[in-house]
Amino acid sequence: xxxxxxxxxxxxxxxxxxxxxxxxxxxxxxxxxxxxxxxxxxxxxxxxxxxxxxxxxxxxxxxxxxxxxxxxxxxxxxxxxxxxxxxxxxxxxxxxxxxxxxxxxxxxxxxxxxxxxxxxxxxxxxxxxxxxxxxxxxxxxxxxxxxxxxxxxxxxxxxxxxxxxxxxxxxxxxxxxxxxxxxxxxxxxxxxxxxxxxxxxxxxxxxxxxxxxxxxxxxxxxxxxxxxxxxxxxxxxxx
Amino acid sequence: xxxxxxxxxxxxxxxxxxxxxxxxxxxxxxxxxxxxxxxxxxxxxxxxxxxxxxxxxxxxxxxxxxxxxxxxxxxxxxxxxxxxxxxxxxxxxxxxxxxxxxxxxxxxxxxxxxxxxxxxxxxxxxxxxxxxxxxxxxxxxxxxxxxxxxxxxxxxxxxxxxxxxxxxxxxxxxxxxxxxxxxxxxxxxxxxxxxxxxxxxxxxxxxxxxxxxxxxxxxxxxxxxxxxxxxxxxxxxxxxxxxx
Numbered sequence: 339x340x341x342x343x344x345x346x347x348x349x350x351x352x353x354x355x356x357x358x359x360x361x362x363x364x365x366x367x368x369x370x371x372x373x374x375x376x377x378x379x380x381x382x383x384x385x386x387x388x389x390x391x392x393x394x395x396x397x398x399x400x401x402x403x404x405x406x407x408x409x410x411x412x413x414x415x416x417x418x419x420x421x422x423x424x425x426x427x428x429x430x431x432x433x434x435x436x437x438x439x440x441x442x443x444x445x446x447x448x449x450x451x452x453x454x455x456x457x458x459x460x461x462x463x464x465x466x467x468x469x470x471x472x473x474x475x476x477x478x479x480x481x482x483x484x485x486x487x488x489x490x491x492x493x494x495x496x497x498x499x500x501x502x503x504x505x506x507x508x509x510x511x512x513x514x515x516x517x518x519x520x521x522x523x524x525x526x527x528x529x530x531x532x533x534x535x536x537x538x539x540x541x542x543x544x545x546x547x548x549x550x551x552x553x554x555x556x557x558x559x560x561x562x563x564x565x566x567x568x569x570x571x572x573x574x575x576x577x
Numbered sequence: 578x579x580x581x582x583x584x585x586x587x588x589x590x591x592x593x594x595x596x597x598x599x600x601x602x603x604x605x606x607x608x609x610x611x612x613x614x615x616x617x618x619x620x621x622x623x624x625x626x627x628x629x630x631x632x633x634x635x636x637x638x639x640x641x642x643x644x645x646x647x648x649x650x651x652x653x654x655x656x657x658x659x660x661x662x663x664x665x666x667x668x669x670x671x672x673x674x675x676x677x678x679x680x681x682x683x684x685x686x687x688x689x690x691x692x693x694x695x696x697x698x699x700x701x702x703x704x705x706x707x708x709x710x711x712x713x714x715x716x717x718x719x720x721x722x723x724x725x726x727x728x729x730x731x732x733x734x735x736x737x738x739x740x741x742x743x744x745x746x747x748x749x750x751x752x753x754x755x756x757x758x759x760x761x762x763x764x765x766x767x768x769x770x771x772x773x774x775x776x777x778x779x780x781x782x783x784x785x786x787x788x789x790x791x792x793x794x795x796x797x798x799x800x801x802x803x804x805x806x807x808x809x810x811x812x813x814x815x816x817x818x819x820x821x
Contacts, residue, residue, distance in 0.1 A: 388662040410664050418662040424655035426587055428594040433587075440583030441663045467594075483659070493662075 341366040341491055341521040342387065347396035349382050349545075356382040358545040359396065366490075369513075369522040371532040374542035375573055380525040381421065383542070384493050387523065388418045401490055414442070417489035421496045423476040424483075427469035431460055431479050434468055435486060442487035450486060458482040458512065474505030481512065485520075492516070494524045498531060510535060529566045541572045548572055580665050584673030589680055591647060598643045603685055606636040607692055614696050622752060629693040630778035631751035633711050634771065636685045637718040638745040640678055642738030644722025648674060649731040652815060667813050675719050682715040683708070707782040714774050717801045723808040727815045749775040767792065770800035 342364040349357040357379040364370045372380045385391045387398060389409050398405035400412045425434050435454060439447035455461060458478055463471060468479065477497065484492060494513065498506040506528075513535055516522060526532050532539050533553045540550045549556060549572045553565045560571040592598050610632045613623050621627055651657050660670075686708045694700050725737045746752060749771035755763045766772045773793035780786040 390658060390661045410666075413662060413664040416662065418659060420655035420658040422655040424659040426591060426656060427654075428591045429587060433590065437583060437587045438659075438663075440586075441580055441660065441665060443580070 339366045340364070341368070341401060342523070343399040344387070345397040347383070347386060347398060348394050349386060349391070350394045355545050357386070360547045362540065362547065364521060364523065366521055367518045368538065369517050369524060369536045371536035371539045372523060372525045372542060373532055373539055373569060378542040378573070379545040380542055381495060384495055384523065384525060388416055388493050389413050414487070415489060416491040416493065417484040417487055418493040419481045419484040419495065419497055421499065423473070423480045425468040425476060425480055428467055430465050430467055432464045434479065434483060438483045438486045444486060454482045454485060474501055477501060477505070477509065481509065489520060491521045491523070494522060496525055496527065498526070498528065529569055533565045541569060543573045543575070548575060581669045581672045581676065584665070584669055585676035588647060588674060588677030592643060592677065592681060595643070601639040602636055602643060602681060603688060606632045606685070607688060609635065610689060610692055611696070620753070622750065622754065625693055625696060625698045626782060627779055629689060629698060630707065630775060630782055631749065632689050633686060633778060634745055634749055634775055635751060636689065637682070637715055638742040640682060640715060641718045641722040641725065641741045642734065644674065644678055644719050645725035645734035645738050646731060648723050648726025648812070649729060649734045652726065653731055657816065661816060667809070667816070671723065671809050671812060674723055675716060678719045679712060679715065682712055686711055703782050703784050707778060710781045711778055714778065717770070717774070717804055720805045720808040723812055724804055727808065727811040744769060745771050748772060751775065767796070770797050773797040
């Protein structure tokens with residue numbers, strides 16, 4: 339079953355085309371990585387798919403609902419972990435979880451929060467204010483919060499940016515654990531991350547979705563030795 | 578619990594846990610209220626029944642400052658991106674910000690009047706009425722904060738917030754009457770809403786509205802409605818433009 343469909347999805351800012359007529363199909367339970375150099379249009383695409391900004395033209399269909407008509411219904415079933423850590427700084431970790439449970443009107447919020455505490459091993463930091471946590475913990479909490487509504491679709495915008503190797507590997511393990519259960523759209527600058535985590539990879543350049551496939555398919559297509567070379571070859575195509 | 582109240586609860590916690598917010602919104606006005614009663618200043622402005630409403634207004638100017646800081650901080654962090662992708666609506670945000678500051682306004686009012694009564698202000702039903710009226714006036718100050726927070730960055734809120742504090746101090750008639758300077762200054766005081774706010778608050782406390790002119794009511798209502806509408810328009814606009 340298809341979770342996300344876009345048809346000629348376009349976003350223009352005045353004369354600049356940030357995203358240009360993207361056609362995309364993402365299957366339910368798939369982990370889809372969106373790669374591209376800075377300014378390629380990844381974050382703009384994610385913002386349109388998550389209902390944060392409206393497209394200039396084109397269609398977005400999520401879980402068989404059209405974004406134009408059913409934006410608030412769609413927002414009930416998705417969640418996002420933004421590029422920077424998005425938590426309320428003066429609230430404790432538990433209060434952050436409770437607050438977001440309130441935003442999504444989670445009925446059995448006690449159980450859901452306990453489940454996330456267990457899954458992300460948050461016990462030791464539960465009563466600490468978010469602003470006092472290390473970068474790694476903040477990111478972990480930020481991802482935990484994004485699962486509060488059991489989203490069908492989860493957007494992870496550069497989830498491991500700025501984290502040390504250990505914290506990054508730990509987050510990879512968590513993301514791998516979510517694979518298959520949730521449709522995940524991930525943006526990253528780390529080739530290794532995209533290669534090891536994702537089912538398929540889409541590469542964007544200058545607002546266009548220039549190629550799509552598994553990491554192996556993309557390496558084969560570009561006749562390169564590794565995925566990083568394949569990415570460079572595709573992202574710089576036509577320059 | 579509605580999303581709006583849930584958001585208001587979060588905002589209130591953020592504010593109450595910021596020690597600076599408590600110092601400026603409560604401790605500083607209380608200190609000034611106490612301090613100015615220690616001298617026998619031969620001016621009506623400093624009489625307890627006149628100066629207590631002035632202190633309420635002075636406290637509100639810091640409510641503007643901290644509301645602006647909270648909105649700007651939320652806007653410039655990824656926190657509002659997360660909320661923007663949630664089913665929260667614009668009304669949940671605006672009313673959530675306003676509602677979160679009303680308990681702080683109530684705490685301010687109760688403490689200011691408590692200290693004033695201890696220092697000799699006669700307790701009457703007018704105090705309760707003044708608290709209720711000032712809660713309505715505070716919505717103007719909170720909206721002004723939301724507007725400032727929607728327009729400038731967290732750093733900018735400090736500068737603009739300080740201007741509001743200064744305007745309240747000098748144009749409301751808190752420290753000296755406008756006719757003691759006269760001329761252009763007097764006109765500025767009449768155009769700005771702060772003197773009107775003070776006249777309404779003092780009039781309610783004294784149960785005597787002889788100082789309150791129809792122009793005061795008109796000026797206050799125009800600012801109240803305009804700032805509330807502008808805060809909604811600009812907050813919604815910035816929520817979208819910040820996400821571009």
